[in-house]
Amino acid sequence: MRETGRDSRTAATAEHLVIAQSCTMAHQCALVSAVMKKRYFDDLKMGDRFKSEPLRVTEKKLIEFAHKFDPQMFHLSRKGAGRTIFKGLIASGWHSAALTMRLFVQTLNFAEGAIGLGVDKLRWPNALRPGDMLTVETKILDARLSRSRPRYGIIRLRNVTTNQRGEVVQTMLASAMVLRRKQQRAKR
């Protein structure tokens, strides 16, 4: 992965906005990511904020996820879920987490990815329901060089996932290891 060295943040964001409009499936988005400008550790600093494109959660996908990973009655069928405390279908919290990851990955578009080190304070203050439109807002809380791996930096971030009414459906803190630019590594 070569890096030209010019500040690419503005260009990458504009490009992302254009391309993302026609980006409806995850594998298409992965392809789009490959041609987009990649983001390195050195492009991030404490206080930076990002907002994802919106993503709709369909009833079909919500139920499909539940069958595979969280087969509980409030996730599996409209009828069964109607009899529970939620009075209707809600998404698994792990589905919210997985969709948040997808939006985070697409938005930040890290060179060689973000290696998850850990997650804390994962909460679901409001239920995620079929048809909801999710957006993820990311705030960089801290950015420091890795002591053990000089090619990498470590970021701490907060992801807040909201629905189309601005209600928060998930919050979390995470740490991730992210590749540094080559020329920055050489300067160290």
Place this chain on the structure above:
Amino acid sequence: MRETGRDSRTAATAEHLVIAQSCTMAHQCALVSAVMKKRYFDDLKMGDRFKSEPLRVTEKKLIEFAHKFDPQMFHLSRKGAGRTIFKGLIASGWHSAALTMRLFVQTLNFAEGAIGLGVDKLRWPNALRPGDMLTVETKILDARLSRSRPRYGIIRLRNVTTNQRGEVVQTMLASAMVLRRKQQRAKR
């Protein structure tokens, strides 16, 4: 959901072992859960431990999950992943979390489900790789009645997910709201 009142833990476990042998797909397991004895808050106490059946993670499913939720190069293809720090395909941490939830739900088999309140200290000490066989061990750390919802109790638990070599691939702490037995609620 009616409850007979007899202590059903031993019976449920034995039944589970028999049925689980022929249980290979998540939706089958959901059906199996429906006929198995359900577990209530009152069946749990601090220090209780549970161990799930094993579950194999195939390369196909690992890649499928990544395309949908975590399209990063160390999750998407064998070739791309070979060039990363992991020197081969690894599962998304959110895939580990989702599979852990499935095993947890199948093993504990809560009446009307476990409503996730939050997760902390979610960590992935070792990579989860294609073909790995996962097992989840659950320890109940605390069990108390809900102050705001008298029909429910709140449990705190630790889930440790290991591979076939006993290496820990995920650890987490979680809190969940679980339904109480009717007669126990009446006694309060």
